[in-house]
Amino acid sequence: xxxxxxxxxxxxxxxxxxxxxxxxxxxxxxxxxxxxxxxxxxxxxxxxxxxxxxxxxxxxxxxxxxxxxxxxxxxxxxxxxxxxxxxxxxxxxxxxxxxxxxxxxxxxxxxxxxxxxxxxxxxxxxxxxxxxxxxxxxxxxxxxxxxxxxxxxxxxxxxxxxxxxxxxxxxxxxxxxxxxxxxxxxxxxxxxxxxxxxxxxxxxxxxxxxxxxxxxxxxxxxxxxxxxx
Ligand SMILES: C[S@@+](CC[C@H](N)C(=O)[O-])C[C@H]1O[C@@H](n2cnc3c(N)ncnc32)[C@H](O)[C@@H]1O
Numbered sequence: 001x002x003x004x005x006x007x008x009x010x011x012x013x014x015x016x017x018x019x020x021x022x023x024x025x026x027x028x029x030x031x032x033x034x035x036x037x038x039x040x041x042x043x044x045x046x047x048x049x050x051x052x053x054x055x056x057x058x059x060x061x062x063x064x065x066x067x068x069x070x071x072x073x074x075x076x077x078x079x080x081x082x083x084x085x086x087x088x089x090x091x092x093x094x095x096x097x098x099x100x101x102x103x104x105x106x107x108x109x110x111x112x113x114x115x116x117x118x119x120x121x122x123x124x125x126x127x128x129x130x131x132x133x134x135x136x137x138x139x140x141x142x143x144x145x146x147x148x149x150x151x152x153x154x155x156x157x158x159x160x161x162x163x164x165x166x167x168x169x170x171x172x173x174x175x176x177x178x179x180x181x182x183x184x185x186x187x188x189x190x191x192x193x194x195x196x197x198x199x200x201x202x203x204x205x206x207x208x209x210x211x212x213x214x215x216x217x218x219x220x221x222x223x224x225x226x227x228x229x
Contacts, residue, residue: 010178012072014166015050023110026220027210028142029053032107035140035224036062039104044132046093046125046141047112051077051086054109058086065098067091094124100131108141114184117159119195122185126199133227139201142222145208145215146186159183189215192223201225 032053036043041062045054048066050073058064067089068074074088082088089098093108094116106129116122129139153160161183168176193203206215207222215221 008070008072010166010180011164012050012070012076014168015073015076016052018166019052019110023052028109029056031210031212031222032109032140033057033060035105035107035138036060036064039138041105042103044098044103044106044129046106046108046129047115048077048088049073049110051080051082052109054086055080055082058083061085065089065103067093067096067098069093094121094128096128096132098132101134103132103137104134105138105140106133107139111143111184113141114143114186115182117157117183117185122195123199126195126201130200130227135227137227138204139196139225139227140223142210142220143187143192145217145219145221146188151186158186160186187221189217189221192221196223196225200228202228 029052033056036057037060041064043057043062044065044067046067048054048068051066054064054066055077063085065087066077069090069092071090074090077088089096093112113122113125116125133139151160161181164180166178166180167174189206196203202225203223204226205212205224207220208214208216208218209220210222
């Protein structure tokens with residue numbers, strides 16, 4: 001994972017303002033909230049960040065746990081006065097223990113899974129999620145559909161480097177200007193299917209948008225899988 005603590009603070013400070021514009025219109029919050037209602041909870045979000053997606057679900061009264069390894073992101077979530085049915089855990093998604101067989105839905109919204117650069121990290125996270133799911137429970141996450149024009153960085157490792165510039169303006173005056181950089185792993189669809197089967201899941205659906213249209217290799221690759229066995 002490519003964030004250091006300074007990057008995390010910079011990202012956390014501006015996260016909600018930026019993602020209200022660049023992510024909320026995708027409809028991802030309604031998609032994960034619908035899954036949470038369909039399963040009834042309890043729900044675990046891996047890499048929950050500031051609670052952009054999880055907090056509205058918790059506010060419906062569904063028992064929720066939000067896990068993230070960034071204290072800065074969790075601090076922002078705590079500042080939003082989360083309800084008592086939302087428990088927060090600071091831990092890496094590759095290695096956590098919250099009690100086996102507990103959740104009906106585990107999800108990672110907005111590219112959380114793409115912070116797992118190596119196959120070992122991906123398998124460890126999926127295995128950990130599988131252990132925490134109740135029989136027949138659901139796993140869901142979204143990654144971007146790899147666009148051949150944008151995956152040029154490191155095609156051997158399937159990792160791309162993404163740079164952000166966070167400018168804050170007040171009354172027409174720039175008050176801060178920070179740059180951050182992260183690395184993101186990109187995936188092919190059948191690679192994800194193989195990872196899922198290796199860790200005890202059966203693919204239930206692969207969507208190309210949060211309106212549940214079939215996967216079309218254009219923008220989103222949204223996975224819904226069920227725990228098997
Ligand atoms: C783009 S944000 C997504 C936050 C939230 N899911 C959302 O949709 O707004 C990515 C989050 O992943 C977290 N993260 C990255 N790698 C992680 C890891 N290995 N374990 C736990 N959290 C991780 C970061 O701290 C950050 O909060």
